[in-house]
Amino acid sequence: MAQTPASTAHLTAAGAVGVGVVAATFVVDGPWQPISVVSGWLVVGFVVVSVVWGRPVGLVVAAALHVARVGVHGIAGERTPGLVVSAVLLVAMVELATASFEARQMPLPFDTALARSLLLAAAAGLAVGLVAAGVRSTPVAGPGAAIIGLVAALSAAGLLVWLARRPGPD
């Protein structure tokens, strides 16, 4: 198959949706199952809307939802998929979808886009694996949680404010 920009855009978009579907198939049992199922397919839905529409808004929502879904699976007691796999799926989904956006604007070989996505996903998985092994944490509790939460919230808010105040295009 000739790798035209159109075919790269379609293939990477299909890849992103496929990764989303794979993530959605990991479902927890018990009372959190409906939320797990619905959130999984919502991620897929947002990715589909995003790549079909060609706008990144859906992808942004899907990425945030995917991360939140990891927490849902955590409190349900089943770490399925594992943190490493979740990170790999997140990065692969985002990379493939954004490669699809890029291929619509400029020529982009599919093999390059695929290799980059898989490489970054593997790197993210490795990083998460190392951090998780180092932390070996249990659910956060106690007075330290409030401090960690405050620092995290302030950091996130600070990042958003910094981004908003950055100078626009010349």
Place this chain on the structure above:
Amino acid sequence: MTTRGSRPRLNSRGFAYLAAAVVSPFASLALGDPGPVLVALPVAVAVVIGLSGPPPVDPVLTVTGEVDRVVEGSPVKMRVEVQAGASTAQVTLDLPPGARMLGWRGARRIGDDGLVLRLVDGVGVAEITLVFERWGSYRLASARVETHGPLRLSTSVATCRVADVVVVLPETERVRQLVEPLMTNMHAGDLVSAARGAGAEMSELRTWQPADPPRAINWRASARSDQLWVTDRYADRNGDLILVVDSVTERGAEIEKAVGRVVRIAASLVKAYGQGRHRLGLVSFSGYTRWFGLDSGGTHQYRLLEAVMRTQAVTEPVWMAVDRVLERTVHRPSMVVFVTPLVTEGIHGRILQLAGGGVDVGVVAVDPDEWIETPRDPLRALAHRIWRMERQRAIDILRSSGVAVGDLWEGRSLGDLTEEMDGWRRRRRQLRT
């Protein structure tokens, strides 16, 4: 050249990772599970690294080589220089229709119009060779230069527009033997005038008269005689030539082909007569009736070529305007060369009228069969044949009136045609004398 750049901004990838990074601590806190933070930790780090971003790109798109007078099909070199704080830059060229990238150096090509430049010390240079397939004016190109920050999470985009307009001239045929004007003007040139004057061609020997310059005395002849003899010479002059471009076509004809043929012939004649130092004028019936007065020199020739390139196909010119223009521009001793398919009766009458008025006229009759499809229907085919015969009869009438007519059918070179026309005129003059 105008350059519009942008500061590094988060792209869709960066926003997706940022969303994950921002949501993760809230999700962890709300759900009491460190999983979201752990999953989003590498992407959060990546966002911070990515936002350090490259400095704004400063692309410079320069064009090298002779670009204002390019002949169609010949290459034009463009030099793309990008300055940015990134390791690579992706350049997407927005080429005008009819232009294509023939070659490139110093970059990797992606797709039809994309290039990836590797930047060394923040500077990347690529040489692109463009080719223009058809004559006309082209606004050369605009280039979109995109550089990415670390991990491709932020993007800087700059659009670079080149203000240079490339005028692509039609490819011309080489014409060796031109149909020279019978009458000359008062300017020095390459033609042998009928008038006496300072020139190279000898006219006669005559006895010396007062006021004859001493340099004209023929000492060799005078030595054999008891009086002084003077060599009389013909003056070297140039001619005035008016090119009349008629692109009248039939309905349903292949316009592109018709106009293309007429333009190429007219451009070839402008170039060939321009080299002979003749003063050239132009009258064009295409769309608006346009004319350019007699003049010579490279600039004027270039102006005429540009006017020729603006030729459009018309089915019926505004004859009143044509008559006025011909009346204003054509007068003795100018020679008038018509480049015409001879498909309208109006043009025959005007050529005969000029020839009858003593104007030296030549006609390059472009065969319209090149762009008119021969009908298959028997009745229409018969009508087509009769129309062809009428056209041939018109050519015969013009020839019998002393007009040199060359029929330029497909595959015949313009050089052959002008040689034939010149030969015909010579034979006719010999017969008259």
